[in-house]
Amino acid sequence: MLKTCAITGHRPTRFKFKYNENYAGCKRLKKRLHDQFILLYEQGVSRFLVGGALGVDMWSGEILLRLKEQPEYSEIELMIALPFVGHDSTWDDRSKLRMTFLIKHSAKTVTVGASAQPPAVNYRRRNELLVNQADCLLAVYDNDQSIRSETGMTVNLAKKKGIPVICIHPDTGIVSE
Numbered sequence: 001m002l003k004t005c006a007i008t009g010h011r012p013t014r015f016k017f018k019y020n021e022n023y024a025g026c027k028r029l030k031k032r033l034h035d036q037f038i039l040l041y042e043q044g045v046s047r048f049l050v051g052g053a054l055g056v057d058m059w060s061g062e063i064l065l066r067l068k069e070q071p072e073y074s075e076i077e078l079m080i081a082l083p084f085v086g087h088d089s090t091w092d093d094r095s096k097l098r099m100t101f102l103i104k105h106s107a108k109t110v111t112v113g114a115s116a117q118p119p120a121v122n123y124r125r126r127n128e129l130l131v132n133q134a135d136c137l138l139a140v141y142d143n144d145q146s147i148r149s150e151t152g153m154t155v156n157l158a159k160k161k162g163i164p165v166i167c168i169h170p171d172t173g174i175v176s177e
Helices: 022-043 056-066 095-103 119-133 150-160
Strands: 003-009 045-048 077-084 108-111 135-139 165-168
Touching: 003 056, 003 119, 003 150, 022 045, 022 056, 022 135, 022 165, 045 056, 056 077, 056 095, 077 095, 077 119, 108 119, 119 150, 135 150, 150 165
Parallel strands: 003 045, 003 135, 045 077, 077 108, 135 165
Antiparallel strands: none
């Protein structure tokens, strides 16, 4: 059976560097994601599931597709779970193009909700799908309990289900389990 890792993380607005991908902290975070994907792959994980959001989801998808181009990682399978059609309607054109590229090159894309439903319902369903399909969860998460976040809810859901969670702190880059 294919081992699956779901990925979740804060949106760029929660990071010190916001949307500046040239910032050293963002580059470090992407490097940590890259290194964790390689470790997970070496442990038998070949399917990676991302949630189709700005920030960690998008970066993870791009990193995984670059890895898949290398012969030693050709078995990587990227799957994308979108909360609803049009969830990206307020995004800038460049971000929309990046997501379109990921969808085009993913092994599978699933849309979990209808746009007629409240967005919160669709995001929760997407997060539940991520956890229900996963053998482990990789989260870029600061464990700040004072702020309600989709990432925090996804991490807590995984922990309740007994799914191993690997956390990468968004500011320090420290990896913990």
